[in-house]
Amino acid sequence: MHIDNYINSIKINWNKQEYKDYYNDISSLKNLNNLDFKKKITFFVGENGSGKSTLLEAIAVNYGFNPEGGSINYNFSTKSTHSSLSDLLLLSKGIRAKDGFFLRAEGFYNMASYVDDIGVNLNGYGGRSLHEQSHGESFLALINNRFRGNGLYLLDEPEAALSPQRQLSLLIKINELVNNNSQFIIATHSPILLGIDDACIYSFDSETINQITYEETESYNITKLFIENRKLLLKKLYSN
Numbered sequence: 001m002h003i004d005n006y007i008n009s010i011k012i013n014w015n016k017q018e019y020k021d022y023y024n025d026i027s028s029l030k031n032l033n034n035l036d037f038k039k040k041i042t043f044f045v046g047e048n049g050s051g052k053s054t055l056l057e058a059i060a061v062n063y064g065f066n067p068e069g070g071s072i073n074y075n076f077s078t079k080s081t082h083s084s085l086s087d088l089l090l091l092s093k094g095i096r097a098k099d100g101f102f103l104r105a106e107g108f109y110n111m112a113s114y115v116d117d118i119g120v121n122l123n124g125y126g127g128r129s130l131h132e133q134s135h136g137e138s139f140l141a142l143i144n145n146r147f148r149g150n151g152l153y154l155l156d157e158p159e160a161a162l163s164p165q166r167q168l169s170l171l172i173k174i175n176e177l178v179n180n181n182s183q184f185i186i187a188t189h190s191p192i193l194l195g196i197d198d199a200c201i202y203s204f205d206s207e208t209i210n211q212i213t214y215e216e217t218e219s220y221n222i223t224k225l226f227i228e229n230r231k232l233l234l235k236k237l238y239s240n
């Protein structure tokens, strides 16, 4: 079944590149020409440094989000370090999303300061300054109160601040929002979030970006191995 998403696919126009940037040395990205977003939820998985955040940020910036995170309307920048990859992207868009947010664990502090500075109504943020809540509390308060549905949500490692219990709460919220016409693209290492069904999982661990199953992800396999064989595994790890 064809699903019309807010972003249906991306293409990279390498001919537009004027100068080499760090992503030219990232295996998964240097050979990338296009990528489809066929499902309401797409996960980016892969080893640290495999290029997930770089691609997610480029998509976010090209769509109009602030590179440090926030909604389309947020316009702040504490440092300009985002790559030029966003300039090379061509997004194939469906209808315009009514809501949207680019949420990254990294840079959340600056975004919270911006919310304080502009003096917005804090009801959308759990009723208290994001700085007065714990990292995990504020992260989930934002998602629960500010994500309204019919939206495009780009999340970079949302599990970083969340306990396993709250990752389950996030999973429920994502499911609710998807049922309310939302699209998610999520870079994650969480074996809990990756367990959401009917998602497309893209692995950044080889020369091309490949679709894999939940059971093929490292997050699933290493967690399973550890829980099922903890004592034996620890013995082996310590002896190496």
Ligand SMILES: Nc1ncnc2c1ncn2[C@@H]1O[C@H](COP(=O)(O)OP(=O)(O)OP(=O)(O)O)[C@@H](O)[C@H]1O
Residues within 6 Å of the ligand: 022, 026, 046, 047, 048, 049, 050, 051, 052, 053, 054, 055, 081, 082, 083, 187
């Ligand atoms: N602004 C930058 N300038 C130079 N190199 C960068 C920059 N940002 C990221 N890199 C490098 O690009 C590579 C990919 O980084 P990226 O953050 O996209 O990885 P990732 O897959 O999201 O990793 P993680 O799981 O650790 O978040 C890394 O080797 C990183 O050091």
